[in-house]
Amino acid sequence: MRMTVQVALLGTWLTASACYAYRPVALAPTPGSHVRIVFTSSIVVATFQPGPDSTRHTHPGVLEASGTIQAAASDTVALHLGELRTAAGSVPNMSGQVALLPAAQIARIEERRFQAGTTALAGVGASALALTALVILLIVAITKGF
Numbered sequence: 001m002r003m004t005v006q007v008a009l010l011g012t013w014l015t016a017s018a019c020y021a022y023r024p025v026a027l028a029p030t031p032g033s034h035v036r037i038v039f040t041s042s043i044v045v046a047t048f049q050p051g052p053d054s055t056r057h058t059h060p061g062v063l064e065a066s067g068t069i070q071a072a073a074s075d076t077v078a079l080h081l082g083e084l085r086t087a088a089g090s091v092p093n094m095s096g097q098v099a100l101l102p103a104a105q106i107a108r109i110e111e112r113r114f115q116a117g118t119t120a121l122a123g124v125g126a127s128a129l130a131l132t133a134l135v136i137l138l139i140v141a142i143t144k145g146f
Helices: 002-016 116-145
Strands: 020-024 034-048 056-072 076-086 098-102 106-114
Touching: 034 076, 056 098
Parallel strands: none
Antiparallel strands: 020 106, 034 056, 034 098, 034 106, 056 076, 076 098
C-alpha cells in the first residue's frame, strides 16, 4: 500500500514538472534563450559540430529549427541545435550541432516559456487521479477484509 502511494506521488510530480509552450517574441531573444525558429520557406541549413572536427553538413528543405541561441547579429542567428524539421519530419542526430541561420529567411521566432497555470492544472488533475486510485484501492482492501 505504501508503495502505491509513493508511485502515485512520483507520477503526480513527473506530470506536473514540465509544462512549457512556445510564445512568439517581438524582439530577438537574448543568447541562452530556448527558441523555435520558423522560416518563410524551406531553406538549406549548414551545420557543424563545435570543436576541432568542425565538418560542415548541409540539410535541404528545412522548415523550422529549435535550440538555444548562441549569438544574433542583424543578418545571422547562431543556434545551438536541438532539432531541425523538414516536411518529412525531424532530421536525426542534430542535437549539439550549431547552425548559422539567415535572418532574412526567418518568418518568426518563438521563445519557450514555462506555463504556471497549465502546470498547476496538470498537477491538480494528476493528484485527483492519484487520490481516486488510492480510494479505490482502500475500498477493495476493506471489502476483501470482510
